[in-house]
Amino acid sequence: MYSNMRTILLSSILLITSVLADYDSTCSNNVVTYWGQNSWGGGHLNEPDNWEKPLASYCQDSTFDIINISFLTNFNLTGLPVLNHAFHCETVFNGTNTLHCPDIGKDIKTCQASGKKIVLSLGGGNIYTYGLSSDADGKSFADTVWNMFLGGSAEYRPYDDAVLDGVDLDIESGEHTGYPAFINQLRSHFQGASKQYIISTAPQCVYPDANLGSTLSSGAWIDNDYVQFYNNPCNLANIDSKWNFDYASWDKLTSANSNPNSKMYVGLPAGTGAAGNGYLDLSTLQTDLTKLYTSYPSTFGGIMLWDASWYTNNQEYVQKLSSWVKSNMKCGSTPSSTDTSSSSITSTIASTSSATSSTTETSTSSAPATASSPPAYTTVTSL
Template identity: 35%
Template structure:
């Protein structure tokens, strides 16, 4: 019995380290909000497939414009019709899912023309979506976990200042920051922001960019680009992929069997590997992609 007790004591530190490793975890991030046919936010989180959901998008801001949500087909923010999402957000968070608001997108009217505008937007986001207080919270009273930068247009400057300003609010309540750069490195708009080292998650869009995506059975460009991205100063890097061929007109779709057998074993060797990001919940629902890969992520 004595020798058994000693063995048990020796195993305890290993068990503790194992639990720590598991708690760090890897998972799937997904974008939700741009197709009314993708189901509700609560339904998305209740699948238990996703560790992160990005609500897409706050697509109007800067240049003197009033910030405006566009949640195509789900609700009308202009009539205060999206406040009901508050209960869905809480459902997600209670299930262990981090919910972020994504800025930008592929279509919209957004830019930052000065450091002052960056600071103003950070304050607006804190007051209306994060831990601050505002009477006009577009998504209701629920407190989001952070902000995602999906900046695909709107100039190249001041995104680093926005990241610093948002990060400053973490002294009051942690604000998670994520970024969705194109896979061509450095990203022409987000590089300065990513180089601040403030981003918790960088989910790189390895699609719609032929030079750094999967194509015709060849993973070389994809893996080569991944190996560059894991050198950026971010806590975790995710492989961003289309959940179906239709999700990326310019290519980059990786069949789930190829991802599992040829890609994941290589990218998971990095200590910065965080998981897989999917565009989007609608296409994932059509193609069952996350269900196919979740056991291997």
């Protein structure tokens, strides 16, 4: 009886440890998602019960390690930058267009207490008013971001005293100037900070990305590259096509930045309608991800999934995929090229969606959608 109770207690401790394990930047099995745009809801306006859940809802188990809050959408205007979080937050500071989201701030701290990294994503796929016109603008904007969202202080902090874990650049329009200077200035603020911050990018897979390519090739410090292997002919479904799929070039670019430990993540849609193409059944993903992991073990960081709202409506698929990645892409081990899986995942949950062909780089955004009934939200943006 004592032995059985001891076994049960040990199993429970191991389970809790797994659930609350901290993000480890050296591992190859991290799973990232984006939260805040309710992209599933954009196509299901009359089904609010299935819309994206509050941020803390996605921090209750080990499915995700990093959650990028999307998006800071306007930041080249005079005045304060502007956020868009769909229906999650619509209250602004008096006299401004900047959201004040104390409930999201509380959720940020809840998630961080569970070992998750919560990062602010800048930009987005729809055409917003953002961009930097000079290096001086980049430095000044870095100071603003540090003070409003990270370890600094400001009159207006959208998430109150919550301190985010870094910044993600999902730049898909606007000028391309100033982002290396922005990164360098942020890193000057990070020196001596009490926490380790993350700087990440989310380029589209067409190489080199038209919007982030110059930043990535500048040598600026990048921790994680979440390459969007969907919505373009270079999506993961074309992994065996040397003309379309070019993981090797992205790997070289990741390895060339000033961070010797930079990681590259395979960006994937989390549901059939989350992207125009690139959604694959689990069995195919298992095979394809194993190929990439075994070929590029030193830079492979894990996967990125767009987005949390699709996880809500495709939960079994995402949980099985996350569990498989965490079981097969280990920390600190060298994979064997013949080891395809230590635990299989079924391919019957969802079938591969039909691919959409294109010869030019395609925006990752879907058309803006506006809710016609409460709870209203302004614009749904997709990565």
